[in-house]
Amino acid sequence: SQKIEQNSEALNIQEGKTATLTCNYTNYSPAYLQWYRQDPGRGPVFLLLIRENEKEKRKERLKVTFDTTLKQSLFHITASQPADSATYLCAPGNNFNKFYFGSGTKLNVKP
Amino acid sequence: DAGITQSPRHKVTETGTPVTLRCHQTENHRYMYWYRQDPGHGLRLIHYSYGVKDTDKGEVSDGYSVSRSKTEDFLLTLESATSSQTSVYFCATSDGAGYEQYFGPGTRLTVT
Numbered sequence: 001s002q003k004i005e006q007n008s009e010a011l012n013i014q015e016g017k018t019a020t021l022t023c024n025y026t027n028y029s030p031a032y033l034q035w036y037r038q039d040p041g042r043g044p045v046f047l048l049l050i051r052e053n054e055k056e057k058r059k060e061r062l063k064v065t066f067d068t069t070l071k072q073s074l075f076h077i078t079a080s081q082p083a084d085s086a087t088y089l090c091a092p093g094n095n096f097n098k099f100y101f102g103s104g105t106k107l108n109v110k111p
Numbered sequence: 112d113a114g115i116t117q118s119p120r121h122k123v124t125e126t127g128t129p130v131t132l133r134c135h136q137t138e139n140h141r142y143m144y145w146y147r148q149d150p151g152h153g154l155r156l157i158h159y160s161y162g163v164k165d166t167d168k169g170e171v172s173d174g175y176s177v178s179r180s181k182t183e184d185f186l187l188t189l190e191s192a193t194s195s196q197t198s199v200y201f202c203a204t205s206d207g208a209g210y211e212q213y214f215g216p217g218t219r220l221t222v223t
Contacts (some may be wrong), residue, residue, distance in 0.1 A: 004153070006150070032210060033116065034210065034211065042217070043115075043156070043203070043214030043215055043217055044201075044212075045214070046211040049210055049211060089154070091154075098158055099144070099212070100156075100170075101146075101153045101155075103151055103152060105124060
């Protein structure tokens with residue numbers, strides 16, 4: 001069965017630095033991959049989607065890469081701010097009826 | 112934000128009792144989903160709907176049933192609640208034009 005792995009340990013970085021989060025998947029060939037942000041006590045919020053034929057996608061301070069050979073996606077937040085502190089979930093997918101989420105990586109940005 | 116509400120937001124119930132959670136959306140989205148979120152497991156899909164009266168199972172559907180009689184409402188029923196169903200339940204919707212999902216605020220269910 002498919003397996004999605006995100007670093008379960010929290011990532012602690014200093015304000016202004018670039019945060020890099022990793023999502024690895026196995027036994028799966030997704031056509032796209034999504035990233036979501038989740039704050040404590042709230043539902044996830046969609047951030048970015050990257051398709052299998054796209055190597056990189058950017059949105060403001062966010063950048064996502066998708067390497068189908070390595071079966072990996074990297075999520076970067078540049079010039080990180082304390083307000084970026086949250087848990088980030090990756091979700092590879094193929095269609096509208098099968099979504100698989102990783103368990104998320106907690107990011108702590110210290111001022 | 113998509114207008115998605117969940118009710119109740121918190122519930123404590125006893126083992127063996129039936130429980131129904133409600134998800135209501137005002138966005139006219141075609142797809143609706145129920146997930147549970149547990150520490151170490153992330154979000155796991157329970158059931159989803161691709162239209163009124165059209166539903167299908169997700170990866171952890173045992174012990175759960177769903178119904179969708181109107182576009183805006185998607186109900187999740189625990190037929191006989193067990194302690195293993197203690198979790199936070201999230202409803203999500205998608206318009207079908209893109210793959211992004213919009214999540215509700217969640218329902219924290221405790222089965223004692």
